[in-house]
Amino acid sequence: MNDLIAHCTAPHCALPALAFVCRSHADQLAAALATVADLAVDLDITIARQAATGQRIGGRCAERPLPYHDAASEVRRDLHATLATWTRDLWETNGPRREVPTGETAPDGTPQTVAVLEPLDLADTLPEIAAWLLRHPSWIAWHPAAGELIDELLDAIARAWRVVDLPPELAYCGPCSDCETDLYARPQRDVVTCRECATVHEVADRRATMLKAARGRMLTAAECARALPGLLGRELSANTLRTWAHSGKLRQYKPRHGDPRNRPRYLVGEVIDLATATPQRRTAAAS
Ligand SMILES: [Zn+2]
Ligand SMILES: [Zn+2]
Numbered sequence: 001m002n003d004l005i006a007h008c009t010a011p012h013c014a015l016p017a018l019a020f021v022c023r024s025h026a027d028q029l030a031a032a033l034a035t036v037a038d039l040a041v042d043l044d045i046t047i048a049r050q051a052a053t054g055q056r057i058g059g060r061c062a063e064r065p066l067p068y069h070d071a072a073s074e075v076r077r078d079l080h081a082t083l084a085t086w087t088r089d090l091w092e093t094n095g096p097r098r099e100v101p102t103g104e105t106a107p108d109g110t111p112q113t114v115a116v117l118e119p120l121d122l123a124d125t126l127p128e129i130a131a132w133l134l135r136h137p138s139w140i141a142w143h144p145a146a147g148e149l150i151d152e153l154l155d156a157i158a159r160a161w162r163v164v165d166l167p168p169e170l171a172y173c174g175p176c177s178d179c180e181t182d183l184y185a186r187p188q189r190d191v192v193t194c195r196e197c198a199t200v201h202e203v204a205d206r207r208a209t210m211l212k213a214a215r216g217r218m219l220t221a222a223e224c225a226r227a228l229p230g231l232l233g234r235e236l237s238a239n240t241l242r243t244w245a246h247s248g249k250l251r252q253y254k255p256r257h258g259d260p261r262n263r264p265r266y267l268v269g270e271v272i273d274l275a276t277a278t279p280q281r282r283t284a285a286a287s
Helices: 023-033 036-053 059-063 068-094 126-134 137-141 146-164 203-214 221-232 238-246 268-277
Strands: 097-105 111-117 171-175 182-185 191-193 200-202 218-220 265-267
Touching: 023 126, 023 137, 023 146, 036 068, 036 126, 036 146, 036 221, 068 126, 068 137, 068 146, 137 146, 171 203, 182 191, 182 203, 191 203, 200 203, 203 221, 203 268, 218 221, 218 268, 221 238, 221 268, 265 268
Parallel strands: none
Antiparallel strands: 097 111, 171 182, 191 200, 218 265
């Protein structure tokens, strides 16, 4: 290999690099980081939806095998840890340091100082961390372990998307009542067959069960707008929920603990009741 040319340090990549990574890997990372804010919302919904339809903590069901929503929670924790670890590393490598007096003096009488890293002012949330990483491309490119950093971040983001990505044409119908395998119904079908144990379930029954199980959940308007339309079989936008709340038809509850945006939440049961009782407005485009 020509020592005069720098090569990308990402695994299995030998493209020329300006710093420690090639253009292609830098672009891939930027594109992946740009999806993290949406990914965080989808992960929360996946976790909430599967917690609502999966088993309770403790009780009779505690011995059942690892439920799928644990996979989503675990992937979310991994993603957060990976992003946070590399962010801390980048800050420790590049962050500004301030001279702080140690209280001691040198033999010539000048006060001794020590360089202290300024604290990193960054909210510890997936969207905020991803946005911060996007603002520091050259810190990443010049990090001695840039290849490892890019490889780990791309992997963590891709794994998280695999957990939330469902084939869009399939509707989630909750876990099989016999074997707990997640059921996905094809569009316009009345029944769904479990791919593990071959039990046939009525889609309408499964949806009713899921809606019932979800009634006690607290979700933000955006989460309701993603989770509920498929189950209710009607449009339900976040905006509709907020309009209902402002006109006093729907109660708002306290934000989730630690939600940096302090978004109010809604009780899914109350949303379902109101949506079911409210005729759906036809859009102007509908003929
Ligand atoms: Zn590369
Ligand atoms: Zn089954």
